[in-house]
Amino acid sequence: MASSLFLILCTSLIIFMPATNTRVQASVQFKVGGILGWHEPALNNTDFYSQWAERNRFQVGDALVFEYQNDSVLRVEELDYMTCDASNPITAFNNGKSTFNLDRPGNFYFISGTNDHCKNGQRLVVDVMHPHPILTSPPPISLPPEGFPPEGFPPMDPPPFDQSSDDSTSASVVLTATSSSVLVTFVSVMLLAP
Template sequence: MASLVFSCYIIFLVSVTTVQSARQFHVGDHLGWRQPDQNNTAFYTQWAQRNRFQIGDSLVFEYENDSVLSVEKFDYFNCDTNDPITTFTNGKSTFNLDKSGPFYFISGTDDHCSHGQKLLVEVMAPHSIPASPPTTIAVPPEGSSPIMAPSDSPYSSDTVDQATSSSTMVLASSFLSTLVTFGIVMMLGL
């Protein structure tokens, strides 16, 4: 019995700690942080679009003879290096994405930003499943079967499916595992 309780406890711990962990993104992958080729000035824009950034993730910039400036939106679009929020110059810099919304980065080296060495990262807000009103049931005429009336919900089932994040599913799974484990322990204890 002790081994069964211990097994249930292990299952409980695994289910509770199974949440999506933060990821580290190496900016530019193999290219790193440098001025892109003149034929590929949209390189960092395309790199950012291929990735999904969440709160808690971090960006790793690797570079030589350059710098990374975290800047405001205006400075990003105008490649203005005069008033950065943060300046990194050590060759390998990590920036933590601590909130949802946009983060703007440019090179501190003259003309690099205007030649495409700039990065806009959009950090996703935590997802929740949108609440939809309950489906109403039409009263059927006598002698026929009930028919479901269309819902007035602004969300289609596709939208709700898309809004369901993997972390929500993990938390729901953890909750159910916890309930099952608790039920087994209670049954064995009685």
């Protein structure tokens, strides 16, 4: 009996969970610059980091991993990024492997702290996408225009109510809740069922 109940519970969870507003999102760690890492690009490839950033989609919760040798990474304001000014960084890293968590949507600016590396193209701007809002309620229902139904058309009657069903053996539950409360309610109903 217990194993049958467990099987029903697991099967039902597999069916119920996708129907809820549960959003599972894994964070991604991006190695800045790919296999080449954080380095001063060649003179004919000064757009290297801009092109790398354009090929990726960054979301809140993701992380940038900078790997480098004899260099540093500075997170700076936009103006300092544009002018390659390393004198007032927001955050500075110089340990050879640095991880920066993208904790909000919007732009993040990074430059090398080594002289002239930024001017030679070792700078990066990352645009973190804004999360899509999750609707917590259905969209509003439009009311029919005044004077509806048109003349000559009688209003529709509501569907007939069937009172022949036996309320002691059948029940209907309408749930409007978050995924966790749906899960708790479902497990409770399953455990209380005869």
